[in-house]
Amino acid sequence: MTTDIAIIGSGAGGGTLAWGLRHSGAKVLLIERGDFLPQEDENWKPDAVFGQSRYKPHEHWEDGRGQRFTPGVHYFVGGNTKVYGAALPRFRKEDFEALEHEGGTSPAWPIHYAELEPFYGQAERLYRVRGQAGADPVEPPRSGAYALPAVPHEPGVAALADTLTAQGLRPFALPMGIDLGGRCIRCHTCDGFPCKVLAKSDADVCCVRPALESADVSMLTGARAVRLLPGPARRRVEAVEVVRRDECKLIKADRFVVSCGAVNSAALLLRSGLANSSGQVGRNYMMHNNTVLMAVKAGQRNRTTFQKTLALNDYYLRGPDWPYPLGNLQIIGKIQGAMLKSVRPRVPLPFLRALAARSMDWWVMSEDLPIESNRVTLSSSGRIRVHWQPTNVATHQRFIREARLIMQRAGYTTTLVETMGIATNSHQCGTLRMGHDPATSVLNPWCRSHDVDNLYVVDASFFPSSAAMNPALTIAAQALRVADHLMR
Numbered sequence: 001m002t003t004d005i006a007i008i009g010s011g012a013g014g015g016t017l018a019w020g021l022r023h024s025g026a027k028v029l030l031i032e033r034g035d036f037l038p039q040e041d042e043n044w045k046p047d048a049v050f051g052q053s054r055y056k057p058h059e060h061w062e063d064g065r066g067q068r069f070t071p072g073v074h075y076f077v078g079g080n081t082k083v084y085g086a087a088l089p090r091f092r093k094e095d096f097e098a099l100e101h102e103g104g105t106s107p108a109w110p111i112h113y114a115e116l117e118p119f120y121g122q123a124e125r126l127y128r129v130r131g132q133a134g135a136d137p138v139e140p141p142r143s144g145a146y147a148l149p150a151v152p153h154e155p156g157v158a159a160l161a162d163t164l165t166a167q168g169l170r171p172f173a174l175p176m177g178i179d180l181g182g183r184c185i186r187c188h189t190c191d192g193f194p195c196k197v198l199a200k201s202d203a204d205v206c207c208v209r210p211a212l213e214s215a216d217v218s219m220l221t222g223a224r225a226v227r228l229l230p231g232p233a234r235r236r237v238e239a240v241e242v243v244r245r246d247e248c249k250l251i252k253a254d255r256f257v258v259s260c261g262a263v264n265s266a267a268l269l270l271r272s273g274l275a276n277s278s279g280q281v282g283r284n285y286m287m288h289n290n291t292v293l294m295a296v297k298a299g300q301r302n303r304t305t306f307q308k309t310l311a312l313n314d315y316y317l318r319g320p321d322w323p324y325p326l327g328n329l330q331i332i333g334k335i336q337g338a339m340l341k342s343v344r345p346r347v348p349l350p351f352l353r354a355l356a357a358r359s360m361d362w363w364v365m366s367e368d369l370p371i372e373s374n375r376v377t378l379s380s381s382g383r384i385r386v387h388w389q390p391t392n393v394a395t396h397q398r399f400i401r402e403a404r405l406i407m408q409r410a411g412y413t414t415t416l417v418e419t420m421g422i423a424t425n426s427h428q429c430g431t432l433r434m435g436h437d438p439a440t441s442v443l444n445p446w447c448r449s450h451d452v453d454n455l456y457v458v459d460a461s462f463f464p465s466s467a468a469m470n471p472a473l474t475i476a477a478q479a480l481r482v483a484d485h486l487m488r
Contacts, residue, residue, distance in 0.1 A: 138313045
């Protein structure tokens with residue numbers, strides 16, 4: 001098979017890039033190892049999604065000690081956006097600059113926020129992002145307001161926002177990508193679930209399907225990329241080897257774009273022995289410090305259905321009595337008893353259901369800093385191995401304590417926390433960082449390999465830092481920027 005541009009992966013990076021190139025005149029082929037995620041009743045069943053891991057692949061990765069774990073990845077058209085929470089905030093202006101943390105320095109990016117700002121606006125319109133400009137206390141400059149109004153709070157969340165305001169905090173509407181005026185029914189199975197009615201603004205619905213309406217864009221599903229094959233001088237990729245239905249195929253192209261996710265993209269380049277003159281391929285792996293906090297009021301039920309509409313950034317750049325950034329606090333989709341059962345199998349389900357019925361549920365997110373020893377490698381058998389020890393841990397623990405205090409002052413008598421481990425890697429990034437210097441980075445600021453002239457990587461691999469924000473909109477914005485660059 002031959003094409004002009006081969007894009008390997010159809011998530012927030014690859015899917016958005018395909019959409020951006022749909023009118024370029026080039027023949028674009030999307031290569032996706034999965035298929036379209038089925039629309040079925042199980043999409044909205046917590047036991048199927050969490051208890052049975054119905055939509056996760058039957059594969060294992062290894063940690064740095066060689067212990068196996070099941071990664072939090074999903075191989076479908078649209079990638080991990082098929083099950084993400086659709087929170088789509090921009091990174092702050094300061095996230096693109098060197099920023100001091102308690103655990104070290106978050107490095108500057110090779111591009112400034114201003115360079116990405118127009119593409120953030122395009123990505124927000126493409127992904128139908130709803131928000132309220134000016135409400136976030138650390139919101140970066142915007143060239144225009146949101147095209148769609150924020151998702152309104154349900155009564156319980158609105159009452160909580162009032163109590164937070166009374167504490168002197170500045171809660172705001174979390175930017176969300178949902179088809180609120182059309183298909184969305186604001187159900188309680190959105191965050192972490194596939195959307196049965198396709199109302200979530202994922203890469204499949206917003207980008208891939210519209211891109212495929214162009215005669216110049218096609219897609220090959222069920223095709224797993226094994227390695228990239230270089231030419232004699234190794235300055236160009238000539239083909240990608242894929243396995244589809246137990247058959248090996250070669251796909252040739254003028255340009256290749258890798259968009260497999262930070263871990264799988266690094267693994268593909270390692271298997272191919274390409275783009276690694278710096279020795280940086282796979283290094284600087286990051287995935288955020290994440291903790292779920294359940295705040296419970298004894299005797300009071302939480303009757304909220306669509307809960308994920310509120311966030312706090314008061315301590316994003318500086319904590320109270322703490323000179324360093326703490327991070328972002330946002331409500332997550334409503335936790336249910338069956339979801340708790342998947343992580344606490346020995347606890348009786350009726351108790352977990354009663355607990356979930358009374359909780360307000362939060363995601364506590366702090367920045368994970370890049371260090372070279374946190375990296376992706378391949379074991380002797382070829383299995384993916386992720387070496388990761390969280391950084392900036394003291395900051396995250398302080399943020400958890402502060403979040404508990406905030407909820408206690410809001411009248412919640414009990415707070416329960418669960419810090420996420422290596423398997424919760426939905427925010428993975430940083431393994432193929434971009435930069436100006438080929439000795440210390442893998443990609444240039446346009447996400448092209450320093451070493452290989454026709455090889456690009458467009459997913460969260462290119463992140464020099466993780467910030468403390470959901471990464472999807474930044475991936476999409478950079479994908480649109482790269483598409484604009486390729487067309488020009």
